[in-house]
Amino acid sequence: MSLFNFRRVPVLLLILAVALTGVFSARAASVNYTGLIYSGNTNTAAQSGFFNMSLSANRKFDGRMFIGQKSANFSGRFDTNGAADITVKMTVDNSCYGCDPVIIDIETQKLWDVTFQLSDSGDSVSGGVHIKHRDFPDGTLFGKRSSFSRSNQFPTPGKFTFVFAGSGDPANTNFPTGNGPGTITIDSSGDVGISGSLADNSPFSFSTMLCDDGTFPVFDPLYGGKGMIQGWLGLTNSPDTDLGGDVIWTKPNFAGRTFFPAGFTNDVPVAGSRYVLTKPPITPVLNWPKGGVVIFQGGNLSSPFTNAILLNVKNEVINLNPENKLKIKIQPKTGRFTGSVKDPSTGDKISFSGVLLQNQEGGLGYFPDAPLSGQVLMEPAGP
Numbered sequence: 070m071s072l073f074n075f076r077r078v079p080v081l082l083l084i085l086a087v088a089l090t091g092v093f094s095a096r097a098a099s100v101n102y103t104g105l106i107y108s109g110n111t112n113t114a115a116q117s118g119f120f121n122m123s124l125s126a127n128r129k130f131d132g133r134m135f136i137g138q139k140s141a142n143f144s145g146r147f148d149t150n151g152a153a154d155i156t157v158k159m160t161v162d163n164s165c166y167g168c169d170p171v172i173i174d175i176e177t178q179k180l181w182d183v184t185f186q187l188s189d190s191g192d193s194v195s196g197g198v199h200i201k202h203r204d205f206p207d208g209t210l211f212g213k214r215s216s217f218s219r220s221n222q223f224p225t226p227g228k229f230t231f232v233f234a235g236s237g238d239p240a241n242t243n244f245p246t247g248n249g250p251g252t253i254t255i256d257s258s259g260d261v262g263i264s265g266s267l268a269d270n271s272p273f274s275f276s277t278m279l280c281d282d283g284t285f286p287v288f289d290p291l292y293g294g295k296g297m298i299q300g301w302l303g304l305t306n307s308p309d310t311d312l313g314g315d316v317i318w319t320k321p322n323f324a325g326r327t328f329f330p331a332g333f334t335n336d337v338p339v340a341g342s343r344y345v346l347t348k349p350p351i352t353p354v355l356n357w358p359k360g361g362v363v364i365f366q367g368g369n370l371s372s373p374f375t376n377a378i379l380l381n382v383k384n385e386v387i388n389l390n391p392e393n394k395l396k397i398k399i400q401p402k403t404g405r406f407t408g409s410v411k412d413p414s415t416g417d418k419i420s421f422s423g424v425l426l427q428n429q430e431g432g433l434g435y436f437p438d439a440p441l442s443g444q445v446l447m448e449p450a451g452p
Contacts, residue, residue, distance in 0.1 A: 099125040102194050103278045104212020105286045114297035114319050116205050119288040138294035151187030213280035217259025229253040229312050230404040230424035231341025232433045235268050239367040245442035246367025247435025250424035261285050268435040268442045269328040295321045312341035327439045342428040344404040353380045355430050360450045368443025371414045421445045
């Protein structure tokens with residue numbers, strides 16, 4: 070059972086008009102580009118990453134590039150054909166200033182050879198990355214223009230809640246059954262802030278930029294830089310979801326780790342909802358005239374179980390099954406929820422978390438149940 074059917078539906082992007090008279094027009098203000106770096110080894114986190122750059126009207130650019138757990142500034146200039154070749158360097162200071170005598174040991178490491186090529190329209194940039202140290206295959210990069218600023222504002226900023234899809238299958242012990250919840254804030258300048266938790270109990274938090282076509286890149290190195298989430302999300306005009314896309318979630322083989330020690334690499338659909346805080350005590354954050362249910366499944370549960378609940382105008386959750394203890398606290402400002410419930414089979418306490426999805430009038434989340442992860446599903450009660 071699942072609130073969302075996470076089948077892959079083509080994302081219909083909100084195309085946003087950007088008034089630029091030309092890629093290198095002297096009248097055009099500087100614009101930003103942001104994008105992803107893809108490893109030559111499929112799904113290898115240590116050679117994957119993302120980049121941001123600012124391009125001025127005189128073809129000069131500067132930015133910052135992140136690959137694995139390394140990052141460095143870069144700069145250069147596009148030629149008249151929109152091409153550029155640069156070497157990204159990092160200054161490393163191994164000096165001992167407290168030593169007697171003082172030891173000065175400063176070196177410049179040449180990290181990556183990078184090529185950039187602007188599209189004819191200037192709405193995207195592509196290229197390649199050669200990692201100079203060790204025998205890594207060359208990777209590729211792709212980014213898009215982000216022209217939003219205080220003077221060119223994104224017209225519909227706001228808050229969103231979303232989930233990384235779990236398998237939804239309690240019999241699948243190779244990947245979380247539950248859904249990783251998160252929140253996104255997009256401001257009028259196009260800055261995007263993302264935070265949440267994956268369903269293996271791994272937190273994530275990073276910032277990025279909204280591109281002109283309504284998409285934004287996602288990248289966070291996980292597990293000490295040996296894993297990652299990477300992909301593109303975007304705003305949609307779909308009736309079922311306000312935000313969607315796919316990410317690669319790579320978790321390496323970790324012997325002895327608490328959750329899913331064998332690791333995995335999965336293509337994970339993402340679905341989200343614009344989140345609007347109502348003003349209690351007028352209207353609760355979910356429209357449940359007949360109440361709702363909370364369903365727990367997967368993890369190490371012997372079988373799924375369900376609690377009936379009510380949601381009052383103060384966004385307080387009332388448990389209708391007193392014989393099965395349940396507490397849920399909703400954070401109305403963010404759309405997140407946390408709670409605990411008693412497993413009716415064992416009497417054990419289960420802690421869980423998730424987010425509300427207002428366009429589905431429900432919520433999704435997970436409960437860690439080592440070495441597995443179960444699903445929490447909130448939905449309106451039936452007719």
